[in-house]
Amino acid sequence: MTQLNTPYPATAYLTGFLRQHSDRLGLELAQADLAIELFLRVFSNGGLTRVHAELQARLAEVRDLRDIPVAITQFVGEGDRYIETIDPVVRFLQGRDPNLAHRIVANDFLPQGRRFAAIENGPGAEDDDPLGWAFGGLGLADRAKHLASLYIDDIADAIREGIAPDFELARYGERLAASAPTFDPLREALEGEATIIDEMLDDLSRELVAKHRPDFVGITAPFPGNVYGAFRIARAIKAARPKTRIALGGGYVNTELRELSDPRVFDYVDYITLDDGEAPMLALVEHLANKKKPLLRTFVRKADSVELVTTDAIHDVPIAAAGTPTYAGLPLDRYLSLFEMLNPMHRLWSDGRWNKLTIAHGCYWKQCTFCDVSLDYIARYERAPADLLVDRIEALIAETGQTGFHFVDEAAPPAALRALAETLIARGVTITWWGNVRFEKAFTPELCELLARSGCVAISGGLEVASDRLLALMKKGVTVEQVARVTRAFTDAGVMVHAYLMYGFPTQTVQDTVDALERVRQLFAEGCVQSAFWHRFAATVHSPIGLQPKLFGIKLAKKKHAFARNEVAFTDPTGTDHDALADGLRRAVYNYMHGLGLEEDPRSWFGKPRGTKIPKVTVAPDLIRRALDASD
């Protein structure tokens, strides 16, 4: 499970690349997305009938219903209504039955669980129409989409709390894989009693194998929340068709499994490839046809150990030779547009179908001390020529009929964005796009306007700790005042801005955090950013901080590992209790995104955390205003 609104691009990239070699090698290629298929099977009349029966049976064994989470009792109590409405609601969210919006907003069509309480407690709580502030009188389709999304969330809550504790719409079994030092918990879950969600995934995997009868399957696991599913799929394929060879790759593997030494992993997969998948996959395909051909960056089992096999004779594929991604074979009309958070930037992540492309490989800056700069996906920088990108954009529009693009770069280079925008405009190609950047001074008001004219509607970037001292320590290469000017230039050009924020950085004090929140408040108040999210800092072993913790005044915990290794626990002598501040930070930004609480003292969001004294803000109240005036 990754995203419900659009396919993850890895299979599209690899299929597009391998297609170029299919004639020469006699390949028949097919791709599938079992994440969307699993969602559609669970969230269907038949799927919810099974979920309901299972939950009902569990409730029958319970003496005191007060011990049962309300998500379960509410779902079971209104089970018939959920089962009756699920197929029409899914069709509506797939965009295939827009007129259902009238019934959904009529308020008696959907059963309403605890997620709907957010409406009653939201910014319009005092009004006769509590969603009127967000949708007015005319926003029928959006209002219905929001209500239908809450309904889907209620069902997911009931499944998680009553059937599969690790089930979420965007991840499954994440806890089992994220920086898991041993394979034991995953193996136990794979070989233990299957939940009905597992059974449905097993069924889907078997059906897929029966349909394609593959000789070779590549599975991508971009995030920890995909790993349990990936192994489960591999297990079902092996059981149904033992001769099929299976390879595992993707972002999770590249960051977490580089020091893999547990051979039991190979009971499920035959090969594990590291870093970009194109060249290792092609090498594997050739190797399977002729065992004398070498493998590239591929883990294999050797007796009772694990060996990384590689060669200097094969190189990674340059962008120009990677081919055009293709979504052929994926059910593009069956993805769902969800709209849970009433924030225009957040909806880009979950609403609408986006073709995904990268403007460059790696990061042109590659200096941030918290980032995996030692790994290939950041360290190897290569830019795609603008004409080639626009050729690929046109090919994807022709194939999918969609003109929305999400550029999934870690940090898109300003010069490449300028070239892309000029080429799109010169060639008269109309698209809508968004992506991730560093808020650096190259984004002048003139460049922001050019990007907006080329179809840019939103930009995200890291403001991180919102403190110049800590930004320097993390080598972000920006200052808060510079971020203010750049984000304001984007906003003035009509481009929405989302800021990634971070807390808990080495040496960060409570004073740093309170002051950071004040700067963020001012950025919202001055209209520089419209959306933001606080992430807790994590030390990863591939970052400069993980590689040289002493330089940052922290000590990493030592732990033996035979499976995954990425995030490591550490001790910071500053001793700040960052957990005590987390809720206040999130609450503040959630309110700022709705235009609320912008006049209040930032300290008010923290309450009175035990053991932590919240100091007064030391930032000038007009810091951001003055920075903007200086640029005017």
Ligand code: SF4
């Ligand atoms: S955090 Fe972003 S800008 Fe910094 S090195 Fe990593 S990818 Fe580049």
